[in-house]
Amino acid sequence: MAEGSTKKFLYINRKAPHGSIYALESLEVVLIGAAFEQDVSLAFLDDGVFQLAAGQDTSGIGSKNFSKTYRALGDYEVRKLYVERESLAERGLSEGDLMPITYEDEDDDYAEKPSIHLVDRAEMARLIRDADVVLSF
Amino acid sequence: MRFGIVVNEGPYTHQASDTAYHFTKAVLAGGHEVFRVFFYHDGVNNGTRYTVPPQDDRNLQKLWSELAEQHGIDLVVCIAAAQRRGILDESEARRHGKSGDNIAPGFRISGLGQLIEAGIEADRLVVFGD
Amino acid sequence: MPTLHTVNKSPFERSAMASCLNHVTDGDSVLMIEDAVVGARKGTALADDLRDRQRTCALYVLGPDLVARGLKPDDLIEGITVVDYAGFVDLAARNMRVCAWL
Numbered sequence: 111m112a113e114g115s116t117k118k119f120l121y122i123n124r125k126a127p128h129g130s131i132y133a134l135e136s137l138e139v140v141l142i143g144a145a146f147e148q149d150v151s152l153a154f155l156d157d158g159v160f161q162l163a164a165g166q167d168t169s170g171i172g173s174k175n176f177s178k179t180y181r182a183l184g185d186y187e188v189r190k191l192y193v194e195r196e197s198l199a200e201r202g203l204s205e206g207d208l209m210p211i212t213y214e215d216e217d218d219d220y221a222e223k224p225s226i227h228l229v230d231r232a233e234m235a236r237l238i239r240d241a242d243v244v245l246s247f
Numbered sequence: 248m249r250f251g252i253v254v255n256e257g258p259y260t261h262q263a264s265d266t267a268y269h270f271t272k273a274v275l276a277g278g279h280e281v282f283r284v285f286f287y288h289d290g291v292n293n294g295t296r297y298t299v300p301p302q303d304d305r306n307l308q309k310l311w312s313e314l315a316e317q318h319g320i321d322l323v324v325c326i327a328a329a330q331r332r333g334i335l336d337e338s339e340a341r342r343h344g345k346s347g348d349n350i351a352p353g354f355r356i357s358g359l360g361q362l363i364e365a366g367i368e369a370d371r372l373v374v375f376g377d
Numbered sequence: 378m379p380t381l382h383t384v385n386k387s388p389f390e391r392s393a394m395a396s397c398l399n400h401v402t403d404g405d406s407v408l409m410i411e412d413a414v415v416g417a418r419k420g421t422a423l424a425d426d427l428r429d430r431q432r433t434c435a436l437y438v439l440g441p442d443l444v445a446r447g448l449k450p451d452d453l454i455e456g457i458t459v460v461d462y463a464g465f466v467d468l469a470a471r472n473m474r475v476c477a478w479l
Contacts, residue, residue, distance in 0.1 A: 273462035
């Protein structure tokens with residue numbers, strides 16, 4: 111357990127966006143949760159990796175294109191987005207197919223640093239094991 | 248031990264609400280505490296008192312309401328999810344110019360912060376969904 | 378710091394069970410609930426894999442869901458433990474966290 115009242119929250123995203131509301135409403139929890147100053151990590155595995163795909167355009171289906179919001183997560187101090195390498199590979203994707211998501215590191219002269227970290231399956235399993243609270247969407 | 252419970256689906260279409268209900272009862276029967284049950288996504292539909300299931304079927308809304316009444320459990324419906332799906336209490340109905348409210352007894356509408364708080368305050372957070 | 382993983386989907390329809398099993402670590406527990414209980418049967422395409430998994434993690438199935446689907450404890454892969462809702466609560470309490478595979 112983390113010290114004091116800070117807990118490690120892990121949000122697990124396994125579903126593609128737009129076909130259901132889970133991705134959008136998961137993101138809404140993350141944004142609200144950021145105000146609670148917990149240790150927040152987002153995990154993208156299985157079809158959840160499509161949530162971060164670059165070039166999403168929902169104009170033809172009439173629903174909200176919330177994909178741009180992921181790029182603003184850095185401003186909410188949400189800087190740990192873990193994407194599973196095997197999930198990408200199984201879907202014919204590579205890191206280049208994802209949106210560039212960065213944050214400004216105030217401890218390093220506001221240098222722009224990547225928020226997306228590719229992890230393999232064993233590392234993803236460790237992230238789950240290290241979490242205090244797992245929210246699945 | 249203190250439990251937080253999250254219900255992400257409405258009644259009847261999926262089993263999630265039934266399983267969460269039976270789990271919550273078992274938590275209480277086991278001498279544990281229920282910090283909060285949080286209803287999110289379509290789970291907010293558990294909180295309308297306008298459901299009228301057939302008489303030979305269970306009434307999940309009533310079961311939840313009775314559990315809240317008997318054990319003083321905090322049943323919280325997410326406001327953002329509720330607004331999308333037409334679950335309103337009196338003040339929300341007034342605020343949005345709607346003619347009536349439908350929130351069921353024992354449920355209250357509040358923000359997503361209540362979910363995060365449940366994650367912080369509870370020893371275990373258990374998610375039921377589809 | 379073991380985890381209780383819950384799975385509620387049939388492994389013959391969705392990938393939740395496979396994904397769960399890909400992310401368990403030594404000492405974890407996996408509880409099959411709702412439609413996932415059909416994956417606990419012996420003689421299925423998944424049975425050999427589940428038997429192997431029992432070397433590193435403990436497998437459970439929720440009894441009321443099993444019975445509701447016409448399955449009996451005798452139908453299960455050897456070593457899988459049947460629990461009721463109270464047993465589900467005990468598993469959640471005994472592990473450090475609960476991870477739902479939806």
